[in-house]
Amino acid sequence: MFKRILQLLYPEVCFACSNTLLDSEGLLCTRCRLELPRPGLFLPRPNWLSLKFDGWLEYQDVHCFFLFSKGGRVQHLMHQIKYKGAQDLGRFLGIWCGAELNKYNWPDxxxxxxxxxxxQQRIQERGYNQAICIAEGIALSTHLPILSGGIERIKNSQTLIHQNRQERFHVLEDVxxxxxxxxxxxxxxxxxDDTLTTGATMLTLGQKIKAAGARQVSFLALAALQ
Ligand SMILES: [Zn+2]
Known part of the structure; x- marks a missing residue:
């Protein structure tokens, strides 16, 4: 009863399209669950996503779960996860993404x-790392362990939005x-990671851990800019 009154006063809305949710819906409306653009996992290569990575590093797979467009519903969704404290949403989408991964026979x-x-400074400002929330969801579905500790971000580098790919890579080298x-x-x-634009951040980290002894690396972004 109390919950019903709360819902009347503050109706729960879809994190992607902001429409009011039905009682049976949670976090995302049914329409968004069906319509949000998902390109699929394990796409044949080369493809638009692998072209961001090919030639920079030897890796196995690169995936994105959603396609991201400026001003679109996926951008709104990612904004909630990154800046609005929607940690449960990050976990939920991670669980969904992990369940999709499980449908494939992973080649390696x-x-x-x-x-x-x-x-550390950004974690203190934001209160959480959204990539960890997403990873926790993926781990719940896939039963893979999460690597924590041993790798730190030691530079809180300036915004990379206006730099080209080469410049970004250079800036990130010792991050x-x-x-x-x-x-x-x-x-x-x-x-x-949550969002992939140029891929420079992921590539930098991939290079770092391969140089430090990882046998192979693959990449998964919850959303990527096509
Ligand atoms: Zn919606």
């Missing part, structure tokens, strides 16, 4: 999930530091 098993580390590689030595690591 992923062994560990590495959420992109965030600088991450590996302090302990024992947990990922010889392992195939799936690097997880």
């Amino acid at each position: 098993e992923y062994e560990l999930i590495l959420p992109i580390p965030m600088h 991450y530091q590996v302090s302990d590689s024992s947990s990922f030595l010889g392992k195939h690591v799936l690097i997880v």
Whole structure:
């Protein structure tokens, strides 16, 4: 009863389209669940996403769960996860994404999930690292362990929006530091982030952990800009 009154006063809305949710719906409306653009996983290569990575690093797979367009519903969704404290939404989408991953026979098993580390200062400002929320959801579905500790973001670099890819790569080179590689030595690591634009952040981290002894790396972004 109390919940019903609360819902009348503050109707729950869909995180993607902001329409009021039905009682039977949670976090996302049925229409968004069906319509949000999902390109599929394990796409044949080369494809528009792999072209962002090919030639920079030897890796196995790169995936994105949603396609991101400026001003679209996926952008709104990602904004809620990154800036509006919607940690449960991040976990929910991670669970969904992990369940989709489980539908495929992985050509080379992923062994560990590495959420992109965030600088300590930014974690304090935001209160959480959204990549960890997404990774937690993926871990729930896939039963893969999450790699925590041993890799830190040591530079809270300036915004990269106006830099080209080469410049971004250069700026990011010494942003991450590996302090302990024992947990990922010889392992195939799936690097997880919320949003992928140029891929420079993921590539930088991939290079770092391969240089530190990871056997193989793959990449998964919840959303990517096509
Ligand atoms: Zn919706």
